[in-house]
Amino acid sequence: MKNILIRIRLLVFACLLTGCDISVLDPQSKTADNQAFLISFSFALMMIVLIIVFLLMTRFVWKYRETEHNKNTIPKDIKGNKKLELTWTILPILLLTVLAVPTIAVTYNQSATTPKATTQDDAIHIDVTAQQFFWTFTYGNGKESTNELVIPENKSIVFHLKSTDVIHSFWIPSLGGKTDVLPEKELVYKIDNPKKGTYDGKCAEFCGVNHTKMRFTARVVSEETYQKWLTK
Amino acid sequence: MNEQAALFKDKQLGFLIYLFVESVMFATLFATYIIFTPAPSSPRPIDVFEAKSVILSSVFLLSSSGTLIFAEKGLNVRESKQNLTGLGITLLLGLIFLGLEIHEFYKYVQEGNGLTVNVFMSAFYVLVGLHAAHVTFGSGWMILLLIQYKTMKQSYQLYTEKQRIFQYYWHFVDVIWVFIIILVYLPYLL
Amino acid sequence: MTIPFFGKSIFVPSDIIAAWILSIVLGAILFIYVMNKRKWPLIWEYMRTTNHRKIGTMYILFGVIFFLRAGTDALLIRLQLAQPHAAFWVFQQEKYNELFTTHGTMMIFFVAMPLLIGLMNVAVPLQIGARDLAFPFLNAVSFWLFLAGAILFNMSFFFNSAPNAGWTGYAPLSTDTFTPSVGNDYFVFSLQVSGLGTIFTAINMIVTIVRHRAPGMRLTRMPLFSWATLITSFLILIAFSVLSMGLYLLMFDRMFGTGFFSGDTGNPVYWQHLFWIFGHPEVYILALPAFGIFSDIISTFSKKRIFGYPAMVLSIILIGFLGFMVWAHHMFTVGLGPMANTFFAITTMLIAVPTGIKVFNWLFTMRGGVVKITTPMLFALGFIPTFVMGGVTGVMLSVAAANFQYHDTHFVVAHFHYTIIGSTILGIFAGIYFWYPKVTGKVLDEKLGKWHFWLFIIGFHLTFLPMHVTGLQGMPRRVYTYQWGDDLFALNLTSTIGAFLMGSSMLFVGWNLYKTHKHGKKVGNDPWDGRTLEWTVQSPSQENTFEPMPIVKEMDPFWYAKVSGEKLRTTNNTRPAPISVNTILPFCIAFSLSIMSLGMIYTWYLLAVLGGASAFLLFIVRSLTDERKAYDLKEGHSNE
Numbered sequence A: 001m002k003n004i005l006i007r008i009r010l011l012v013f014a015c016l017l018t019g020c021d022i023s024v025l026d027p028q029s030k031t032a033d034n035q036a037f038l039i040s041f042s043f044a045l046m047m048i049v050l051i052i053v054f055l056l057m058t059r060f061v062w063k064y065r066e067t068e069h070n071k072n073t074i075p076k077d078i079k080g081n082k083k084l085e086l087t088w089t090i091l092p093i094l095l096l097t098v099l100a101v102p103t104i105a106v107t108y109n110q111s112a113t114t115p116k117a118t119t120q121d122d123a124i125h126i127d128v129t130a131q132q133f134f135w136t137f138t139y140g141n142g143k144e145s146t147n148e149l150v151i152p153e154n155k156s157i158v159f160h161l162k163s164t165d166v167i168h169s170f171w172i173p174s175l176g177g178k179t180d181v182l183p184e185k186e187l188v189y190k191i192d193n194p195k196k197g198t199y200d201g202k203c204a205e206f207c208g209v210n211h212t213k214m215r216f217t218a219r220v221v222s223e224e225t226y227q228k229w230l231t232k
Numbered sequence B: 001m002n003e004q005a006a007l008f009k010d011k012q013l014g015f016l017i018y019l020f021v022e023s024v025m026f027a028t029l030f031a032t033y034i035i036f037t038p039a040p041s042s043p044r045p046i047d048v049f050e051a052k053s054v055i056l057s058s059v060f061l062l063s064s065s066g067t068l069i070f071a072e073k074g075l076n077v078r079e080s081k082q083n084l085t086g087l088g089i090t091l092l093l094g095l096i097f098l099g100l101e102i103h104e105f106y107k108y109v110q111e112g113n114g115l116t117v118n119v120f121m122s123a124f125y126v127l128v129g130l131h132a133a134h135v136t137f138g139s140g141w142m143i144l145l146l147i148q149y150k151t152m153k154q155s156y157q158l159y160t161e162k163q164r165i166f167q168y169y170w171h172f173v174d175v176i177w178v179f180i181i182i183l184v185y186l187p188y189l190l
Numbered sequence C: 001m002t003i004p005f006f007g008k009s010i011f012v013p014s015d016i017i018a019a020w021i022l023s024i025v026l027g028a029i030l031f032i033y034v035m036n037k038r039k040w041p042l043i044w045e046y047m048r049t050t051n052h053r054k055i056g057t058m059y060i061l062f063g064v065i066f067f068l069r070a071g072t073d074a075l076l077i078r079l080q081l082a083q084p085h086a087a088f089w090v091f092q093q094e095k096y097n098e099l100f101t102t103h104g105t106m107m108i109f110f111v112a113m114p115l116l117i118g119l120m121n122v123a124v125p126l127q128i129g130a131r132d133l134a135f136p137f138l139n140a141v142s143f144w145l146f147l148a149g150a151i152l153f154n155m156s157f158f159f160n161s162a163p164n165a166g167w168t169g170y171a172p173l174s175t176d177t178f179t180p181s182v183g184n185d186y187f188v189f190s191l192q193v194s195g196l197g198t199i200f201t202a203i204n205m206i207v208t209i210v211r212h213r214a215p216g217m218r219l220t221r222m223p224l225f226s227w228a229t230l231i232t233s234f235l236i237l238i239a240f241s242v243l244s245m246g247l248y249l250l251m252f253d254r255m256f257g258t259g260f261f262s263g264d265t266g267n268p269v270y271w272q273h274l275f276w277i278f279g280h281p282e283v284y285i286l287a288l289p290a291f292g293i294f295s296d297i298i299s300t301f302s303k304k305r306i307f308g309y310p311a312m313v314l315s316i317i318l319i320g321f322l323g324f325m326v327w328a329h330h331m332f333t334v335g336l337g338p339m340a341n342t343f344f345a346i347t348t349m350l351i352a353v354p355t356g357i358k359v360f361n362w363l364f365t366m367r368g369g370v371v372k373i374t375t376p377m378l379f380a381l382g383f384i385p386t387f388v389m390g391g392v393t394g395v396m397l398s399v400a401a402a403n404f405q406y407h408d409t410h411f412v413v414a415h416f417h418y419t420i421i422g423s424t425i426l427g428i429f430a431g432i433y434f435w436y437p438k439v440t441g442k443v444l445d446e447k448l449g450k451w452h453f454w455l456f457i458i459g460f461h462l463t464f465l466p467m468h469v470t471g472l473q474g475m476p477r478r479v480y481t482y483q484w485g486d487d488l489f490a491l492n493l494t495s496t497i498g499a500f501l502m503g504s505s506m507l508f509v510g511w512n513l514y515k516t517h518k519h520g521k522k523v524g525n526d527p528w529d530g531r532t533l534e535w536t537v538q539s540p541s542q543e544n545t546f547e548p549m550p551i552v553k554e555m556d557p558f559w560y561a562k563v564s565g566e567k568l569r570t571t572n573n574t575r576p577a578p579i580s581v582n583t584i585l586p587f588c589i590a591f592s593l594s595i596m597s598l599g600m601i602y603t604w605y606l607l608a609v610l611g612g613a614s615a616f617l618l619f620i621v622r623s624l625t626d627e628r629k630a631y632d633l634k635e636g637h638s639n640e
């Protein structure tokens, strides 16, 4: 199942249109992987709907188009059809139920929460402060970095997000979805098991003049490198 | 059907829908008030509100609905005097209410509890202030009605319609005041 | 560019200078044209009219003009985004922010809304056998309020202070702490003024539809566009009231020092709730009338009654109802928590069901019919796949956890353009082609209409299909540039090319209007072989329609009368028509309110008081000169 989905993903999005890999669909963490799965899964389900509509429409328009021959006929009146109408009420409901199940599962897991809700011992906690127009990351030992986030691979990383001015949004497309960074309330977002690499991070909530430039780099490194970096 | 009556029914329906719009607006402001009260910083509602002034202004405003109904009775039976006295007293009560409101606001501001001291006060003023603006508008409306009644350049029926529409408005403003008592003042005065 | 101004020299960006020059030149040309052709009486007539068709025409005229303005913004956006590290003209940073804010706000409030309301004005009374809207005077007030709001909004740009917080005006960015210039005050007041007009229109439509239907035109026989208008009007009542109060609070935050939405004392997310309790129903306010238009058009050009009429009506109602239960799907990332996120994910998915029902009913209306592909029908046929594509991405967006990725990227930009352009804009075009004879008495040229359609639809997909990918590739919305390393160049360039194709399609509209009016022939009452009552009245519709009044015995009454070769039965015994008048008061009221708004925006409170006082004065005049008095006296009622 998953294989097919990946193939659809590659086929329709990537190869056909760009020929390069698309960051969100090339997940580099468990969190992002779940999200990419949901994207592909919903996409596949929706393609079914789309194809049915396209086929029906092409067929009806072609078959019943006005020609010399039927120009003056007055078609028979059809008020409706209970069976058909029930079909296209119930089938979509079933389809959506199928979609709702993984949606609920992953959403429950991944939704950003307030600090008290998350207490995982082995997780790495990092304070993220957003400010017009840069990011400050504060690590457990008090070390700070600006516009550069360094995290160890294969760990759970818990971000504590807080803004000092307007609303921003914390986003590393390859590692997971976004979470808004609010001025009045701290939010907590978790990214599980990132893979080694260097990724782009951006602010995804319009926050003023230089919103465009409010980017940062996320480096996922090995545990030792991380420790070394922390004490540097 | 009477031609005028049909047109009046249109207007009646239209105005009732308009009052529905107003109630959605007030509902939004009530929600705002409830969300922001009490505010994290002082003053708290109990520090500000005073039962006496609320009761006093309520008496005036709520009884004005009664006098308006009295006026309507007069209107129905073409008792000019009853109608005019009713309207006049209603107007007077409305104006007294306004005076009390202004006095209340003035006192709060004197005590240092203006619009911007905290979100609770802000939410209070934008809600109760908007209501007061409605009373002001209604008072102006009543004056206009009195003038129209006096000069009467129209048929009695047409005038009746105007006053009817006004009555819906005034009662509506009163109902909003009842909600203000229940949701804004009472929880913090009991 | 720096310009001396009363001894000071002020900096004025060159785009604004260009806009001034362009407007002055165009204004002068227009003035000369009006002078030469002696059109003043016509303009004066329209300024004082309360007739639904004429007001509808003005709505459409100005809607199209603002469409060109906001469309120009779109092209400028696309030019700036055409390549990485671009620096097109002045449109970076603050200028870019102003650009997408004006584009979005104008398109929603001053393009889509007035165009739809214009079509409602033209068609709804004729469809249900009403002689005018229930309150003609109020209708004129609505129109002038819309225009006042729109002009106010446009003025901000000419004074180099366009709003810049996005059409969503998210706080605290939109509060005076972070955007102190008057731009967002313009936003607040222009939406407030025009929103009031919209609310009045909704009231007017509801009363008209509830009380002014022709005899026998039961609700269960009413054309679907009228149904959609009715439900839309209910949505407007609630949605625009909430918006109005949101703006009211924002005004206090910006001008009088309160802190409802500030990050320190208030709650910025509360603004988002208020905005989207308005905003989500708003997208259905835009979509439902378009659904109605397409229902009527598809049925007309398939020569068949609509398939599953009761289901069509029920689904409109259901969509309208569910529309109020999904607003937080715009807020999945603000930390409402897992419970809220799942709840809103599910309700959002549910909306897909009634929408799907409509799509299949449209398809099955064509089945077994004789499908005549005229320009309006072509737009309807373009609508179905386009809108369904927007719909399926909508379902994808409702998957909350996946939404963490899509949110605020170009994927979302693609999604809502597929739905809004796919339904509303295509619907408006279809409606304009369809009802044009009822407005002017002529049918627009079919060949040029088809050119318009194909260029527009191809350009559209070329513009927005790639945005799905750029979004997933990591391109946030509301950014004015991107980097070479982001791998976004090819797709963005494609979008830009597509946008210009769409833009060029509008040239065909212009050409078409010109050609039709120069060479087009007058047509009869019923150029499309229509089904509903509007095709029984003259083209263009007269001021005294439905005399005598038809009696309706079934749905699509005109069609079945034609099929059976009989005339519609009529009667002279009808309810009184709304009284039309010629009055300049509505114009003056709107003018006073814009003066008041200007006074507020620039905190010249004296001016504000003057404007407000003059508005009240006009109310009084209105009350004393009520048109029913004249009518009343004419009828011969005496005083006692």
Ligand code: HEM
Residues within 6 Å of the ligand: C071, C074, C075, C077, C078, C100, C101, C103, C104, C105, C107, C108, C111, C112, C165, C166, C167, C168, C413, C417, C420, C421, C424, C425, C463, C476, C477, C478, C479, C480, C499, C502
């Ligand atoms: C005519 C062709 C159009 C083009 C090429 C176009 C293009 C765009 C683009 C590229 C953006 C994203 C700007 C950004 O996030 O940086 C945008 C935003 C937007 N567009 Fe359009 N658009 C078009 C028509 C429309 C129409 C017809 C509507 C609605 C009736 C509309 C409504 C909006 C809205 C609401 C936004 C969001 C603005 C914001 O972020 O505050 N657009 N448009």
Ligand SMILES: [Cu+2]
Residues within 6 Å of the ligand: A168, A169, A203, A204, A205, A206, A207, A208, A210, A211, A212, A214
């Ligand atoms: Cu930002």
Ligand SMILES: [Cu+2]
Residues within 6 Å of the ligand: C279, C280, C283, C326, C327, C329, C330
């Ligand atoms: Cu929505």
